[in-house]
Amino acid sequence: MSKTTSGPRVQPVRAQIQGTASFSKFMTVLQAIADEPTRLDFAKLTKILPYPRGTLYRIVTALLAEGLIAESLENGTYQLGHRLIQLASRSWETSDLRSIARDHIEALRDATGETVHLAVPSGNGMVYIDKLESPRTVRMTSRIGTRVELYSTSVGKAYLAGLPEEECRAIIEGMDLKPRTRNTITDADALYADIQKSRAQGYSYDNEENEADIRCFGGTIFDRSRRPVGAVSLSIPIYRYNKELAKAYVEKIQETVQAISDSMATIV
Amino acid sequence: MSKTTSGPRVQPVRAQIQGTASFSKFMTVLQAIADEPTRLDFAKLTKILPYPRGTLYRIVTALLAEGLIAESLENGTYQLGHRLIQLASRSWETSDLRSIARDHIEALRDATGETVHLAVPSGNGMVYIDKLESPRTVRMTSRIGTRVELYSTSVGKAYLAGLPEEECRAIIEGMDLKPRTRNTITDADALYADIQKSRAQGYSYDNEENEADIRCFGGTIFDRSRRPVGAVSLSIPIYRYNKELAKAYVEKIQETVQAISDSMATIV
DNA sequence: GGCATATTGTCCATATTATGGTCAATATGT
DNA sequence: ACATATTGACCATAATATGGACAATATGCC
Structure with a gap:
């Protein structure tokens, strides 16, 4: 509701837990600065965020003081601060799932020679928390930390497929299925059918639905109680793709996610 | 004032800007979870943080909801969440200093064959924002995002040396000079003399003051107005160290930081 | 297995905090 | 140099966070 005039994608502030409304605002501002590919100055922030000047000014000042954002060299614009890098790098190193999965996805990469991603659900998408490049060094427009859509990627669809049916259905209903390529599934029913399959x-299978010329297979990682907690994908450039290879790769992914899920269950 | 009984190092909440007190608390809790090497459960959090149960519970719940922290596999304990990785991923690529410095520190690494760090001031220390390993793959206990002390590292001392004398002196006065190795300078006057030199x-020179068996040289990066904004260091294992080499390395570092400082001045 | 004790999660009146309109100072454009 | 836009500061008021108290649940002990 009530978006400002020219403002693009600003996520609505969710304030389920009472007593945290203010904090949500701070996070919304931080996310807006993180999301914008071009550097934002204060004026632009007031345009894309629904907060009055005074409020926003105070929030930005606090974020600066905490080191979460910093002023750029181009004066007057803001970028993320080093405090955030410090926190993120520690998060990266201490992640349970990532460390458990490391050996397994490395084996998968070595067995296939293709690029492997490890992703976890975050907000309304999936975030890559690890990536191993194909030794054949085919560039892909991904990096660790990238957030991708649930509906157009094999990791997203693998995660959805791991959810209880009603929960999955509910999430799909709430989705805005924006086409990312000409193959992206933009119909909710078609997507639901795809997830069922x-x-x-x-x-899961992504047939150039997220990125042209790339096909992916995905597998779901479950915790001990069979809640999906992440997904692994294998990305194959179409020119290297063929049916027999695909079959073998799918089996390897299934082994991989099974092994990761088992490791998680036994560790606790 | 009023710390809880057994609680160790909890950073005092700074609330200079009015209207941000609550946010500071949230960040203090997040940092406490980040700082503790062993996983914390809720009970331990109540011990090391000066907030009452209800308050802390609400804060932790909000941090969970925002994805900044997550529950570990060991039940009931918390770790940093993947949202942090997602937030920082863009900053990573857009950091001005890092992108400007990249080529220069790469050249330094290639010329010397030793490990190179790029650091910026953050809080009361320096944070590594880039690192290039020696091709000889000598392990070092550093990683990007690590925060190191100003007084025991070459990057820290290089930064201090770049500050105006009074400012430098003031910072040193406020320091708690904890020995990290047997060579760490723990006397404020001796440190000040070292910075002057x-x-x-x-x-700057770190003679096994931060880490045993490692000697480092550091150079200061200045912005256009000659404020120090960062530092570059070269780390040399003692068994590879010798006087002639050192002399050549120092010159190369000086060239490197000069080149980076020049690039920054021309770009803005 | 059953009682006692510790811990976790929830609620709500109150005190504290954030809010956002206003205004002065500064920067920007013409 | 003047007009206009933007920034930074203030403060009465409204909204929020607080933290004690209590219920539900888990844990330890005999």
């Missing part, structure tokens, strides 16, 4: 098959 | 020489 993924669940039945035991893997 | 560094300033005169045009480089």
